[in-house]
Every structure is written in structure tokens, then in C-alpha cells.
Amino acid sequence: MGNGKILIVDDDADITCALQTMLESQDYTVVTASEKEEGMSKIKSENPDLIILDVMMSTWQDGFEMARELKKDAAYKDIPILMLTGVKDKTGINFKSTAGDPTWLPVDGFLDKPVDMELLLAEVDKLLPKKT
DSSP: OOOOEEEEEOSOHHHHHHHHHHHHTTTOEEEEESSHHHHHHHHHHHOOSEEEEOSOSSSTTHHHHHHHHHHHSTTTTTSOEEEEEOHHHHHOOOGGGGTTOTTTOOOSEEEESSOOHHHHHHHHHHHSOOOO
């Protein structure tokens, strides 16, 4: 594990801090953003290897919109996106079944909050491009 740069985009500071601490303890470099626009800026400046993305931030669809924008952009379409969200608890809708759909939810992985850290680490390890 480790040796990759991960961008966390989530408006919940407690979750961001917990994820950052856990990922850094596994030797990942972590940068954070608290909303979509800041996240888009950090993608351009930081060039992350993986993005962990919340769904509901300033609006209920920010994460969906950000994922779609990134996957349509040739410069960023190959960065894996792990969507990590509590949207199911808030809306009753299970979006996990549509994860990976190129039009609706173009993400590479989807985990519900609260997330088991071992499961998160396994998913991060699976999605991060292997460095040779």
C-alpha cells in the first residue's frame, strides 16, 4: 500500500480528517478540498492518482456533476474516482448499483458511509494505478 497521491473532496471536515489520517498512516500523500470548485482546482494543481469524492456538498448533486465533468475531460478521464457517500441514508436511493455507468455515475468504485476503513483501504489499493 501507499505511494500514491489521493485527493479527498468532501464537505464534512471530520470525515476528511479521519480519511486523511488513515491514508497518510499507510504512506499515501493526501490533499483535500471541501467543495467541487476547490476540488477541480486541486486536480489541476496536484495531479492526483485517485479521487475520493462525496456526492452531496454545496448541492445534492455536486459529486455526480464533478465525476461526469472529469470523465468527459481527456486530461482527467483516466484518474480513478471512488465515490464515498451517505446519500443512501439521506435519500433512500441506492446509487451503488449504477456506479460505473458512463452517463449516470461514471465512477470506478462506490462505498457507503459510514465506511469500514479496511474496506476503504482495499478499494483504494485496487483502484490506484500501480507504480512500476
